[in-house]
Amino acid sequence: MMGFLQSGLDSLPGVAAMMQFKPPAASSIADSVDQLYLMLTGITIFFSVLIFSIIFYFMLKYRRKSPGESGTETHTPMMLELTWTIIPSLICVVLFVWSSSLYVRNGRPPNSSTEIFVIGKQWMWHLQHPEGPREINELHVPVGVPVKITMTSQDVIHDFYIPAFRVKKDVLPGRYSQIWFQPTETGTFHLFCAQYCGTNHSQMIGWVYVMSPTDYATWLAGGEKTESMAQQGERLFSQFGCGNCHSPEAAGHAPSLAGIYGKPEKTQNGETRVVDEDLIRQAILVPNSVHLPNYQPIMPTYQGQIDEEQMLQLIAYVKSLGSEERMNGK
Amino acid sequence: MSTAIAEAEIHETPAESGVNYLNVTYGIKSWLLTLDHKRIGLLYLGSITLMFFVGGMAAVLMRLHLVEPQGALFEPETYNKMFSTHGIIMVFFFLVPSIPATLGNFLIPLMIGARDVAFPKLNLMSWYLYITGAAFALYATLSGGVDTGWTFYPPYSSLYSHTHVVTVALGVFIAGFSSILTGLNFIVTIHKMRAPGMTWFRLPLFIWAMYATSLIFVLGTPVIAITLFLLGMERILHVGIFDPSVGGDPLLFQHLFWFYSHPAVYIMILPGMGVVSELITAFSRKKIFGYAFVAFSSLSIAIISFIVWGHHMFVTGQSIYAGLVFSVLSFLVAIPSAVKVFNWTATLYKGSISYEAPMLYALGFIGLFTIGGLTGLFLAALATDVHLNGTYFIVAHFHYVMVGGAVMAYMGGLHFWWPKITGRLYPDLWARIAAAIIFIGFNLTFFPQFVLGYLGMPRRYAIYPSEFQVLNVMSSAGASILGIGYIIPLIYFIWSMRYGPPAGPNPWGAKGLEWTTQSPPLTENFETIPIVTEDAYNYPSEGAHV
Amino acid sequence: MSDLATHGAHPQGFAHQFEDIEQQRDAGRLGMWVFLVTEILFFGGMFTSYTIYRALHLESFVQGSHQLIVKFGATNTAVLILSSLTMALAIRAAQTGKKKGQIIFWLILTMILGAAFIGIKLRFEWYRDYTEGLIPGVHWFYNGPHAPGVKMFMCFYFFMTGLHAIHMVVGLGLLTVLVIMTARNKFSAEYYSPLEISGLYWHFVDIVWIFLFPLLYLIGGRY
Known part of the structure; x- marks a missing residue:
């Protein structure tokens, strides 16, 4: 516990910096997902506040004044029931259409994508570029270029998740799954395994390095020479x-x-x-x-x-x- | 007011002077072999409370561990066992049986005016099945634990885990039969044992909710049973059913698992909705707003719940079309839930509202369930689900529904019917304080997890990047408050069993047949079977002071 | 049972929680139907898995099906259908108030047929499968074509027929209880619910086999 206190104190100056409420948005689809997320958050806040305030208002207005008192019977107007059935339905339809069209659009990789191959195994990510270089728990990609990832697992089910790109897909043994993304800014971003895969699941993490095209070319050329x-x-x-x-x-x-x-x-x-x-x-x-x-x-x-x-x-x-x-x- | 009910009230006898189901016989044997639904309800109450505190202990240890990014207490392996134990015990041995097996068992015959459930022996057998299953789960936990998570996904659970998967799966399998038989018993009881005049549309909404829950018990549980059977066989014999290297399909397990486990979510929340309908009406002294809508929304939730399981699998690589269908169905299931929330809120309108502890829980339920339900929309929506699936957002969402919803309602129900169950009152001030502590602790624990999830922190991580620490510490602080909140009721409930003042038959001035008998009730509930001539919640309208 | 419950004179087998014997009979019947629904879902999970894998590995499953001997499956089908008939006759005998000897005769005949089913299954099918090494995970040395798929087929074969056989054994247990109850004069033309609802169960187990037989033995166009 002392260690906890110590690290708590150490992190105090950093608290403000760490209290972020939004992950970095670094891919071409990230903003569109965030907009939907924002809309959903808005709806959640609106209805929660609405329900909470009505409850509080009724609680005060209709509180019991004497022990023997009863409520006043109210009838149930059909119109009201229909209204609060239909309005949520309409909201759901809008949300469904919005989210599904995003999903369908985001699901299809552009034809010109460069392809990187990933093998998940307990508990590491093994990646290989078509040009030949291999990486462990690190992924170097150029900015602005669509990248397609073809993934499989050597053992159990894993899940390839890059929060900053808003992409995630299960990595299954015996079959190939694919995702794609187009990084929009350079930087270093988390790579997580998001499907529980055993003892060191939480250490099956890595970094995605988004580089400028020239840096990327240098990096690609810099490694030890391999066949494609x-x-x-x-x-x-x-x-x-x-x-x-x-x-x-x-x-x-x-x-x-x-x-x-x-x-x-x-x-x-x-x-x-x-x-x-x-x-x-x-x-x-x-x-x-x-x-x-x-x-x-x-x-x-x-x-x-x-x-x-x-x-x-x-x-x-x-x-x-x-x-x-x-x-x-x- | 019905003459039958008036008559029953005349026959009331104070709990202290007369015989009741608690003191009619004595000795351990009289409890272990009892066929009285009320005693069986209490047997369940004791056993699930034990399981709740075992599962809760695991949760507290997990939260303590997570105050430091590198993990403060355990090796990752131990942490994995903690969250698996927590999930398995809380889902299969606490939440699923919680309200149905305790309050349901106790109240269904009382509420419909019957002497007992239709099959009392089967009812007792269900408890023994539950206990046997729980014993397997506890044995596995104590003898080294299980580390697959409560979802048991193969091939990890079938080929790679070195822990007691089969023992736990067997425990869940056995406890599943307890659920099935309880559901069967309730369905038959509700169909065939209603008192004269107790028509379907005079039933309390709690009964409707229990009926819908029982349907899921009967239709869903056998599927998880067979799924776990296949998993156990696969693990013991290595026959390859879920092993892709010999042609098996690990995703089939997920389909079968969620075919039960998504409806199981509604097994947990529907009874809570039933309880809240009772509480809101009793403490507003008013008819429920839109009885038929609330009743039928329970049934439609139960039915739709069977066709939404695929939303747990949006990121497994299921086809786009399957994703779209499951997404629209998942949005659909939100609507009856919304209808319920609006009707409960409208019930308060022009009520005569008092704020005893059960009502605080009920109002807390409405608020937290609203948030839990609305955050479900994020996960029904495909594009956001891709980002949020498998993160702490999921954890926060289902805890708002399961703990903010189901457990709040369970606590509310327990406080509401405690005087009926024991014949004694508990200190209301302490109860209100505990309710407030639970509400605050709960939000502090789980709200930061929504943010964590959106930031991208995956669930089931024993070690996490340090930028997530602040929110994790907040969550852990909340968990310790929540833990205290749950211990207070345990203390005053036990206290009240011995020292609580006598409650009288109807301390809340509530409607419903269960309040027309003495507290605690007789062994066969009613001296004469009541004849029902009025709707549920038929409170006198304002001005008519009782 | 309880001195609070003074319902006056009631027929034999009446349980105190009910108002009258009619309600009890209804409850028993509905209970069994609900139980059978559960059973359908129980077998349903297995049938679904079987169907999916059959679609995935059609040729292997046909090959697997060829490992089974149709004449024993067919014999057993006939045996079971016959046992359903004798079960129905036992109920009929009770319903029409026949002597208990006649009820017991039909019940025991049903039991003999049920036992014959299990006997044939054990002796001529499972035992043979064992000697030929067709039991996955236990005794397996099949190395013909499509070995992994055949293994999967045999898994499902054993799970499904095994589960069915367990239900048969439970049914035989029920029948034993019924024979004893009949011998002790528990039933009459007015009260024979246990016979009736056990009959429902027996017929259900029979129907499951009617589905299992073609699914497991007859796929792949052998006949």
Whole structure:
């Protein structure tokens, strides 16, 4: 407890600075979320004050004057009941439309986003930039550029949360979730895990460094030289012998992967699915569940042979195969 | 005024002179084997009070720990066990049974003019199930605890946690059957055991609320039971139901869990709303404003509550369309709650209002529930929920509803019916002081948490960044005030059982069949079953001095 | 029970908290219906999970279904339907005031059929599953195609049939009590509620099996 007192005293001068009521708003969507938040706060204050003052007024005006006194019977006017049913309904409709349109708009990343890959594991964030550099519990991004984050978990459910950007999404094992943001100011911001994930959940935190584009370029170039994620993925591609079948020369054993990402494909059980991160992952781990109808289900499973990081690199490679030429060119 | 009620009043006998349900038989056995709904209500009262203080102790320790950013008392592992214990005990072993199992058990037969519930043996069995479940939970807590949070999310709970998950889940599973059987008993009792003339629209609103609650007990609880069963099997046998690496889906657990646990929120608040309807009318001596609206809003809340569970999962990556549907439904459930608040407030209009302790709790309930309900809108709204989900905002919001709402109403109800239950009065001044302390302590504890949440502090953090310290210290200070506020009633209630002045059958001058019998009531409640000829809350209009 | 309650003469089995035997009968019946609603939700959680996983892993579940032997499932279905009939006949016998020997005969026949169901389940199905290593987490060495999915299917198979079997055992317990009560002349043409509401329960357990059988044994177009 002494420690508490001590730190309490130490922090006194800082109290004013620390008594902030608004988190930094540092992304393109933050202000729009704050406006809605402000509106909701206004509604909450309005109705709370309204109810509280009516109660206080009635309490004083109609207080019992003698012990035997009773209240006066009032009838229930239908109009009044309807009014206070309909007005809250209308407010709710407005709020729903407002918040949902924001949500839908904020949910879709712009096409030009740079993509960063995240793996959550007990109890750290592991991040990798497409250019290759890896980071632990730190994320460096340039200001003013939309960034898409593709995330998965190696163990339990985590949640990637950057309060200053007003973004948050659960990070689940066995599938990929995505968020995006566009930082609007440089600075250092909190990164939290917001889904309880075990003993050191509260230490699964980090910092997001938003840098000017030139600083970012310097930072990117400054680290130790690594291959890009797609190159790493390509190496894995040949290491696991994927190319033996999945290349144009392999004479129809398996579909060519060039340009397959983002295209709708019909699988053998008749459903049409867009080839996304989840589908690629499934195709590698449980190939028979999604093989294409024109091919024999002969691909072996790679369950247990590829870790989450390698999986992301393979996905980055497949995504980089924009066209047939690039594959042929190799 | 009905002749039957007048007659009953003539037959009143002072509690001291006559036989009543408390003194009709003596000995531990007469209590442990009792089939009297009132005694069973008291058995529950004792056991949930114990659980409340166990859960409360965990809360106090957590708040003490959080006065320092690095954590003042425990290792993170211990802190995690604290909040898990707090959540599990408070939700499953205090809030869910609180009003239904104590006040509901005690009052339903009295209020509808019946001798007992429909199935007294089943009622006793429900208590034993509850006790068994609670014993498992306490055993797990004492033998090392559980660290999954009360939500038991897999795969953490199924594959990674090294604590007593199965024991606790089993405890909750067993206690769930207690809820189911209590709900079943209440539904049948309310349908079949009403006194002659007690039509549905003459029922006190507390009964409507208990009926709606019972529906949720019966429809929701089996789902959580089966969910926890699957979780236990997964944990023991590693069969992979919630393990994505072999094709399981951890989100399925969340869907099933919230299918029960969101309605469970209304299991906690609906009975509170029922209690408040009774208190407001009794202390304004006036009919409730908009009886039918208040009654049907209970039912509509119960029904809508089953289709809003997805708002707990907005950030899990459910599809945008699912998000939109759950969002609009969640807004929808706000409306019947708003209707209730307006009707309670309007009931005060032209009332004859007195401010004994139960009324203070009732008014506190309306205010705090209003804030709790309105802050729910932030979480029904998709765009703000993304930011606030999983932060202290959530913690503040549901404590305003659960503690500011349900517990306030429970305390109010306990103070209101205490003279009926024990036949004795408690010191009203102390009760008012305690009510004020609880109100202040509560707000000081939980209001800063709204701000913390908006600032981005995630919940369930044993260690937190130092800029959140000031608000955390405020919250902890509030918690210690709140703790004192809860201890005072414990003391004067125990005192009043022995030394309190006799209450008489109707100390508040309230309406309702329970006030027409002696305090404490006879074993079978009424000497003759009353015949009801008037609406609920039929207070004489002004001028007619009693 | 209590000397306060002086309701005069009432038929056998009358509980003091009720006004009359009619109210008691209504309450008992409603209670059982509410209980069955709870039961539906209870099995419902399991059925929902099963349906979702079946949709996710259709081929594995078909493969899993092929591990079961339809003829035993079908036999058991017939046995259960027959037991529902004998149960109904027992109630009918009580209702029409037949001799207690006749009621007991139908009840015991129901019990025999119920026991036969469990016997077949244990001996020819679960025991065989055990010897063939088809019990996930306990005795599992299936390594045919779709192993993880088949494992999940077998999980649900055991959970669902196991839960159902527990309900059967409870039902047999109820029937035993009913036989004893009948033998002690507790029932008459006026009062036979315990028989009636136990009958409701028995039929419900039967209906659950009617759903389980096609869901577990017949999916995947084998028949």
